[in-house]
Amino acid sequence: KKMTNDNLNKLLVFCVLFCAQKTSIVHGAQALETKVTLLLHAEPENPKCFAEGMSDLTCFWEEDEERAGFTDQYSFIYTYQNENSSECSITALPAAGGKRLYFCRLSQTQLFVPLDIRVFRDDLLIHNRSLFIELVFLLDPPANLTLTSTGTQGQLKASWLPPSLKYMGDSMMYEVSYTMAGSHIGKVEEVQASSELILRGLQSGTKYKVRIRVKLDGISYSGYWSTWTDPVLMETMPGDLDPLIVSLSLIISLVLTLLSLLVLMSHRRFLLKKIWPIIPTPESKFQGLFKVYGGDFQEWLGHSTGGLWLRPAYFYSEEFPAPLEVLSEVSLGPALPSSALPPKASETLGEEDEDEKLKRVDSALMERWRETPQEHWPMDQLRAIHQHPAPWTQSSLLESHDAYVTLNAQNHSGEEPLDDILEETLPLQVLFASGRTSSESRSDLGSFQQSSGLGRLSSQSSFEYPNHTWPPKGPGYTYMAVADSGVSMDYSPMSSSKIDDIGKGVIYTNEYKNEIPAHRRPIGTPIHFAF
């Protein structure tokens, strides 16, 4: 049993070794195949020989299969200088393309001395070559090629394991080839007697493919370039911003930010108005309207001390302006200026004082009255006109329901200026209403005679003559006709025929403005316009 165990153990060990050897053999065979292929291209002479280590030499030659002979037909004779010849045993191996390779391998060699090789086939010299073995090295490619980052931008460090030849380490020359992954254009760098190399000038954040091959430098030893190693891939460090550029750009952006802030601050109000406009309020126009009266406009108006220029039509809508026609008598005497028509006084009923009503009587009228101190001349005119009823009655004036009030300036003694009388003491009642019945109006109306002071002014209402029997008194006179259509008032200056007879008298028409008398306006208060 013990014997069996021992045998089994031996068998097991043998098997392991055999397997290991087989692997190495296979591996070696593959390496040999590549070297043979390489030399077939690189070496023109025959036999092709190469040394792999310090004490070996492998020679081979190629022959076509059809012309190939048996191995024993060939003899490989080699002779070192000053020594006797020796023979090498030949082995044959099939090759691709219908070829046959014959190998001779020497395991002990002498360097730095010429070696003569002669190959005979059936005693016929087929190959002859003299070489130095130290000049035909074909090494295995370097092992363990690794790429690492150096910590610097655009750099990679390649390191490898040199072929293990004792005396030749400092004679080895390496060629490192690096290309960008996917590119066919690559760069090559040579390095001598080193086992690492830093690749510079690489692009950041790019994958690179690196490979290496070895050769002896050619001074003491020489040979062929080895095969390339399998490529190794590695990505370079990602690109980093140049600190100078970063700092400069930061400074510039800071400066620009400050400038923009300054501009914004200087145009702050303008921008605010544009972005956030103020909602307008009417408070500035109506002082105290919102604060004091709480928006009650009626109350505010009543207590308002500010002068407001308002058109009465807006605010006194219930009361319609009624025109007042003031008729003045035109005398037939010479140098009679045409009667100046008293301006119509549109007055509001009720609320205004009587004192104001005659304020608008034209001063020209007063002058004229001074000049023509005739009595009853308006009525006389009217009577005269009435005597000629045709023009008169055709007048649209009398056909309408308008009433007329005549002013009779009576002669008086004394030189008191009439203007005093007129301005202050001669109120005039406005008694018109369109559309009223005559009876109604009569009750409302009344002729009145007022005389105060020195002068006397008599007035007569047209309603006293209901049947259009308005007697024209005196000479012709001018008057302003009013046509009240209920919607609008139409004023037109007219003149009686008498005046026409007298001559062409200029009819003065005076502009009448609805104005609140100046005295009612307190001094200093500005007039506000409603909007």
Place this chain on the structure above:
Amino acid sequence: MSSISGLVAVLLTVLQWAGRGLPSPVRPICDPRVLDRFIMEARDTETALRGCKAGCGVTGTFVVPLTNVDFVVLETKDTEEQALEVQSGLFLFGQALGAVRESVSRAAVKSLIDNNKSNIHSLGQVLRSLHIKDLSLSPAPAVGDSATRKVSSLSELLRVHTNFLRGKVRLLLTNAPACQQNST
């Protein structure tokens, strides 16, 4: 008088002794590029004089050392043995090149030969820096005839010279203990 002459004699002896025992350079020259330059110059000389007609007028035979190196055998040799081989060989080459210089007439050839001779002398200095005894100057033959052979042409001589430098000399310098300590 005798005292003065005695003093002079003593002084001369002392100086001679001092002069003989020249201190070797402090730093060992381990840079292989030094020898590489010598090798390249020897090769250039060999190439330049290969086409020389009629051997550039050089006749006679020269004793040259053997250049072959068997690494397996080399492993068994120690540094001193190697050093002995190298130095005797360098001596022989010095002798041969000196004789060649006498025979050649062309100035260009003479300058090349002179260059190689100076290189051999420099090699002796390098060996001394490595604490290897310089025996090149001494006329004593360190090795026997088995380590030599005869050549009859200038081109052969120069070829052997190149091979010797490339092989044995270089290996000696590479394996020098002084350099082994410095190298990592």
